[in-house]
Amino acid sequence: MSEKMTGAHIMCEALVREGVEVIFGIPGGAIMPFYYAMYEYRDKFRHILCRHEQGAGHAAEGYARATGRVGVCVATSGPGATNLVTPIADAWMDSTPLVAITGQVSSLVVGKDAFQETDITGITMPITKHNYLVKRIDDIPYVMKEAFYLASTGRPGPVLVDITKDAQQARTVPNWDIKLALPGYKPTLQGNRKQIRAAVELLTGAQKPLIMAGNGVIMAGATEELRTFAERTGIPVITTLHGLGAFPEDHPLSIGMPGMHGWVHVNRAIQECDVLINIGGRFDDRVTGKASTFAPNARVIHVDIDPSEIGKNVRTEVPIVGDAKLVLQALIEEMPPREATAWMQHIRQLQATHQHKQQYLNRPDTNQLMPHDVYAALNRTLKERGNYRVITDVGQHQMWAAQLIDWSRPRSHITSGGSGTMGFAVPAALGAAIACPDETIWVICGDGGFQMTNQELATIVQEGITNIKIAIINNGYLGMVRQWQELFEDRRYSHTLLSGPDFARLAEAYGVCGMTVETVDGVEPAIEAAYNHKGTVVIDFRVEREVNVFPMVPQGKSIGDMIEQQPTANPTA
Amino acid sequence: MKKHTLVALMQDRPGVLTRAVSLFRRRGFNIESLTVGHSETPGISRMTLVVESEAVEQVVKQLYRLIEVLKVSDVTDDPAVEREMALVKVHCTNTNRSEIVTLTQLFDAKIVDVANTSIIVEMTGSPNKVQNFVDVIRPFGIKEMMRTGRVAMVRGARTHQGSDYVGAEENGHVAASTWN
Incomplete structure (x- = not known):
């Protein structure tokens, strides 16, 4: 290839060379040369025209989380770029591999407050793994390659490439003979043997050991290794919000989710355990509660690919820096088989005496629709039919989904965890639906989050996507905030009462199927109808409005200190 | 709180100083002084910073997360x-x-x-x-x-040379953990 190409064509060519099959974006002034060139590449990769750049960013995240590959989103300079900030921050917090490409004003006017100029590299510096402002066409091949490499290796994350319009328009013969020069970037993959032996020694001597599995297990593709390790050692397994699916919940060694809305027996087990091995989790405060009181009796082993996570929130006795898969393989090699102990029985007893899934699903004998009815029916259906991904948004519905669906496969549960981005689910489902055209992509979201990004329904229709089914758990409130106001602020419902349109009719207006369910009896038929409809479906489940998520650790409290169920009537109310 | 003197070597790429400074601000690290300039190796900058922190290890590790950072040494207790x-x-x-x-x-x-x-x-x-x-x-x-x-510069034969880190891709990890 010795012909001259424009910078924009080189950008397209670079995407092809990285094996990109789909990108999500919106054109605009400063990125127009790229879109001009993309027209010639429409057979090489697909472009999904979103309705808002935030949607494009979350769609790229959804694609990435469903596949493990790098998601790509594109926007123009200024407002286009700033609209990507939320998904970039989301990808940063959840270690999602993302490359965001933005157009920038011409290098001749950069720094002069030109039309639609924003310092997007400055803005995204604290929320990207790395970012670039490219002003010279000659830098494009190298930067694109490095961006994809950084986004996808080590601890994955978002990388932003901001390219000036004149660099896109210039012409040159590209040099693809690229050798990455990253002397300061060498992720450690193989765990240190000495530390692995130290971990094995701790685990071997433990009476009450626990495994905590996080997102790292899923990203490293280490679910098989985790299973082997757990079965060989008989150690009970906890899965964090992002670890859901890393270990099947119907496995006899699975005990469930920890943290703010985790199960009582799981948090109690953490508080009692004598050795805790965290594999690929970052001890988020939603997991630890008050960190100084977390796992007070435990000697902690922390496996993470990012050294900076180790010792950041929780004191750690054995640090293992490495890739979860390779570390688990080494642990399996070194660790002698071990019999399951009375410890597991003890945890099961705790489980039996505290609220757990089944008790939680017991319902009052009325026909009033409870949120849990939807989850019970969905859980049954998902088990029967298989072949699904569930994308959740942020709030009460998200915690209920994490609690009440029996997660069994990696990447089947996709949510916004660290950043807690309302509005994530619908566009992320768009990305997941493109990644997995043969699967049913269920969205579970609240009426609040749905109203933040539902414009992407138009994108879904325009792109002919038919495998998305959206369940809105509609309680007419910003429910999680309302719950906190109820429990901790004396029912001062300050600005949490939320109206909305008739979602079924809104869906019809977008050209997708809309349904409304207001009774228990209506749930299963609606889900059945959703499967039978060859196209995207929105089901508005109008649920009992003031239902709370329990159990719950109040913020700043120890995880041993849970509110297990609805407190009896507040005397001051 | 103890004061630590750190010496950091980093690739001289656009924005590297901003990245480091922005990192200190958002992680709440209290920087008493920061000096940066050319090192003996072309393309490698050398930074000396004095940080007041109980969690100096976090400062070091967060610096390592910057792609350009090659080496960070706490020379507080070294003869320097x-x-x-x-x-x-x-x-x-x-x-x-x-x-x-x-x-x-x-x-x-x-x-x-x-x-x-x-x-x-x-x-x-x-x-x-x-x-x-x-x-x-x-x-x-x-x-x-x-x-x-x-x-700051450590006395004697021990060095913090930029050339130890560039062009040495085969030598395994450079900027990884302080553990391994």
Whole structure:
């Protein structure tokens, strides 16, 4: 290839060379040369025209989380770029591999407050793994390659490439003979043997050991290794919000989710355990509660690919820096088989005496629709039919989904965890639906989050996507905030009462199927109808409005200190 | 809180200083001084920073997350030469000028500018010595002062060379953990 190409064509060519099959974006002034060139590449990769750049960013995240590959989103300079900030921050917090490409004003006017100029590299510096402002066409091949490499290796994350319009328009013969020069970037993959032996020694001597599995297990593709390790050692397994699916919940060694809305027996087990091995989790405060009181009796082993996570929130006795898969393989090699102990029985007893899934699903004998009815029916259906991904948004519905669906496969549960981005689910489902055209992509979201990004329904229709089914758990409130106001602020419902349109009719207006369910009896038929409809479906489940998520650790409290169920009537109310 | 002196080597790429400084701000690290300049290796900058922190290990690890950072060393407890320079414009009169000159000589400082009512003194030395000098000269009236912040170098044969880290891709991890 010795012909001259424009910078924009080189950008397209670079995407092809990285094996990109789909990108999500919106054109605009400063990125127009790229879109001009993309027209010639429409057979090489697909472009999904979103309705808002935030949607494009979350769609790229959804694609990435469903596949493990790098998601790509594109926007123009200024407002286009700033609209990507939320998904970039989301990808940063959840270690999602993302490359965001933005157009920038011409290098001749950069720094002069030109039309639609924003310092997007400055803005995204604290929320990207790395970012670039490219002003010279000659830098494009190298930067694109490095961006994809950084986004996808080590601890994955978002990388932003901001390219000036004149660099896109210039012409040159590209040099693809690229050798990455990253002397300061060498992720450690193989765990240190000495530390692995130290971990094995701790685990071997433990009476009450626990495994905590996080997102790292899923990203490293280490679910098989985790299973082997757990079965060989008989150690009970906890899965964090992002670890859901890393270990099947119907496995006899699975005990469930920890943290703010985790199960009582799981948090109690953490508080009692004598050795805790965290594999690929970052001890988020939603997991630890008050960190100084977390796992007070435990000697902690922390496996993470990012050294900076180790010792950041929780004191750690054995640090293992490495890739979860390779570390688990080494642990399996070194660790002698071990019999399951009375410890597991003890945890099961705790489980039996505290609220757990089944008790939680017991319902009052009325026909009033409870949120849990939807989850019970969905859980049954998902088990029967298989072949699904569930994308959740942020709030009460998200915690209920994490609690009440029996997660069994990696990447089947996709949510916004660290950043807690309302509005994530619908566009992320768009990305997941493109990644997995043969699967049913269920969205579970609240009426609040749905109203933040539902414009992407138009994108879904325009792109002919038919495998998305959206369940809105509609309680007419910003429910999680309302719950906190109820429990901790004396029912001062300050600005949490939320109206909305008739979602079924809104869906019809977008050209997708809309349904409304207001009774228990209506749930299963609606889900059945959703499967039978060859196209995207929105089901508005109008649920009992003031239902709370329990159990719950109040913020700043120890995880041993849970509110297990609805407190009896507040005397001051 | 203990003060730590860190020496960091980093690739001289656009924005690297901003990245480091932005990192300190958002992680809430309290930086007492930060000095950056060229190292002996072309393309590699060297930074000396003094940080007041219980969690200096987090500072080091967060620095390593920057793609450009090659090596960070805590030299606080190492035998090291630590120096700082100050330019001090001191108010003077015909009657006290010689007193200032004497003090300057006692501190091995240099007078680099003399005018009717002021003298500029260039004081280089260990941070303690510079501080002592400033304290002693202050009663005369300091009109202006610029201190550079600390630079540090470990004594003896041990080095922190940029060339140890560039072009050495095969040598396994460079900027990874302090554990392994």
